[in-house]
Amino acid sequence: MNKLYNKYPCTRIKNRDTEAWTGYKAIGARIQEAVATTGNMNAIVVIECYPGVRQEEIVAGLADTLAPAIVIRSEVAALEPAEVDRLVERYMTDDRVFGYMAPFRIDELYDAARIEALRHQLEEARDGIAVVIGFGASLVAQGDIVIYADLARWEIQQRYRSREFGNWRTNRVETDILRLYKRGFFFEWRMADRLKKSLLGGIDFYLDTNVKNAPKMVTREALFAGFAQVATQPFRLVPYFDPGVWGGKWLEANIELPEREHPYAWGFDGVPEENSLYFQYGDVRVELPAINLVFFESVKLLGAKVYARFGAEFPIRFDFLDTIGGQNLSLQVHPTVEYIREQFGMTYTQDESYYILDVEPGAEVYLGLKDGIEPEAMLADLRKAEKGGFTFPAEKYVNVYPAQKHDHFLIPSGTVHCSATGCMVLEISATPYIFTFKLWDWDRLGLDGKPRPVHVKHGSKVIQWDRTTDWTTKQCVNRIEDLAEGEGWKEERTGLHELEFIETRRYWFSEPVLHEANGSVHMLNLIEGEEVVVESPTGEFEPYVIRYAETFIIPASVQSYRLRPSGPSEGKRVGVIKAYVRT
Incomplete structure (x- = not known):
């Protein structure tokens, strides 16, 4: 049992202890102090909110100390829900899962005359502090003090699931979690991120609202000091x-997780669009979406070439898929680049691979098509x-390969695949993970009691029918190539496929191994051994301890780093797998 796996990794931000x-x-009290420094006791405090923030909690929580003369809810100036529904309808589609990436800016969803009316209210009520709060509050007033209230993507999903929140400005009372998530993913979060990127550099304070009635606040300067620090060290x-x-x-x-009624299927510890970061300021731990780091330290984090290619997006994802003692994943296929661009507005697709972290006897992986099958016959059976x-x-049409610990199965888009029962998969893939076309789900229902969405129509458009047994066996199963070795270490290329933009390297070592920058961010996982330490040969960052199965990130700005077996693994052979963008 890996009792040392750190479920709460945190970075202590240097020299900023008093700013949280x-x-x-x-x-x-701190906001009141900031108001006093403006010399304007009729100051306007703008609290811009990400969709899903508990706005009424903030208003109630600050009422005693700020005693505002007026509180303006900016969203009364937004377009009526029916009008918002009309505008975004074409991007939502009728599908439960898939929409089209919507291009809206927040100002397009607000009524100019209503905004002017709110501004007039502010002018009429200038007898003390005024608070303007909401998603779009920054449209109503520039503010003497500006606060950005944020929360993590995962927390938004939890609020959907508990029915605490629905989607923003809609007449549709939605109970289907997949549809709630879809509207967030394709519309709300894209618009909110555009606004966040334009605002965060000019705010006064950042407000972490992830935990109910337990807010944390940090100055803008301390927040950006955190970004700058993390973009130059392992995390x-x-x-x-x-x-x-x-x-x-x-x-x-x-990983010592609490027992659940339904077993854990996924583990996400390497998905910046979904995961959080913890920044520690003195005794205050602030949680923020990891994507904020990607937005504001893009080049240092990703590398100039990766940023030029993908923009402020983190294109690599590591996550866990656990079927040991469980069931088969759905039989599935991912869209080609052309299809995902034309149908969903994404610029790259979900190429991926299964690295087998562990197995139980009889573990298998479905991958590629059998020789001589008739596409129309297979599609007819799927329909x-x-x-x-x-x-x-499935076995009539799809190859089934035995899976052993440390096997690596490569899955370029368009390849039919799934992990069968008995595998603990470290999935290494490109980031747009929502785009999975399920072809067959083994006659089962989801945890909500509903049939899980199946997308044979989409899948039929992207299956690469020439990826049959010989091609799959040669191109996608354990294409492991020795690259270099020395005393106490060995480097191998394990993939990904030449059609994919991610390169993966595996290192076995019992002695320290030096890694050099190559123009791309590195994402790694300790796949064998209990512990390694990441060190800077020049002392540019403090030693960073990694334990078995933990995913960690090395920003492109780190020119070199050394991995060394440490603690209980000192002197023993350990293994890591590293992924980066081919530049």
Whole structure:
């Protein structure tokens, strides 16, 4: 059991201990102090909010200390929900899962005359502090003090699931979690991120609202000092784990997770768009979406060439898929680049691979098509199974390979695949992970009691029918190539496929191994051994300890780093796998 796996990795931000506060009383007092320094006791405090922030909690929490003369909810000036629904309808589609990436800016969803009316209210009520709060508050007033209230993507999903929040400005009372998530992913979060990127550099304070009634606040300067520090040293994201219908028992047993009614299926510890970061300021731990770091330290983090290619997006993802003691994943395929661009507005697709971290006897992976099959016959059987009352004969059409610990299966887009039961998969892939076309789901329902979405129509458009047994075996199964070795170390290329933009290297070592910058961010996982330490040969960052199965990130700005077996692994052979963008 890996009792040392750190589920709460945190970076202590240097020289900023006095610039963070916790609790509404302390936060309100600090805002009041900031108001006093403006010399304007009729100051306007703007609290711009990410969708899903508990705005009424903030208003109530600050009421005693700020005693505002007026509180303006900016969203009364937004377009009516019916009008917002009309505008975004074409981007949402009728599908439960997939929409099209919407291009809206927040100002397009607000009514100019209503904004002017709110501004007039502010002018009429200038007898003390005025608070303007909401998603779009910054449209109403520039503010003497500007605060940005934020929360992590994962926390938004939890609020969807608990029914605490629905989608922003819609008449549709939605109970389907997939549809709630879809509207957030394709519309709300894109618009909110555009606004965040334009605002955050000019705010006064950043407000962490992830935990109910336990806010944390930090100055803009301290926030950006955190970004600058983390972009020049190793770090980890805050992992989270989620149950699923096919979930296994490996994560629960090996990472000491609390027992759940439904087993854990996924573990996310390397997805900046979903995961958080913890910044420690003195005694205050601030949680923020990891994507904020990507937005504001793009070049240092990603590398100039990667940024030029992808923009402020983190293109690599590591996550866990646990089927040990569980069930098969859905039989699936990912869209080609052309298809994902034309159908969904994404610029790159979900190429991926399965690195087998552990197995139980009999573990298998479905990958590629068998020789001599008829595409129309396979599609006819998939459509028949989709309607119900017919079990798709997967083994008739799809290759099944035995899986052993440390195998690596490469899965370029368009390749039919899934992990069968008995595998603990470290999935290494490109980031747009929502774009999975399920072809067959083994006659089962989701945890919500509903059939899980199947997308045979989409899948039929992207399956690469020439990826049959010979091609798959030669191109996608354990293409491991020795590259270099020395005393106590060995480097191997394990993929990914030449059609994919991610390169993966595996290192076995019992002695320190030096890694050099190559123009790309590096994402790594300790796949064998209990512990290694990441060191700077020149002392540019403090030694950073990594334990078994932990994913960690080395920014492109780090010119070199050394990995060394440490603690219980000192002198023993350990292994890491490293992914980066081919530049």
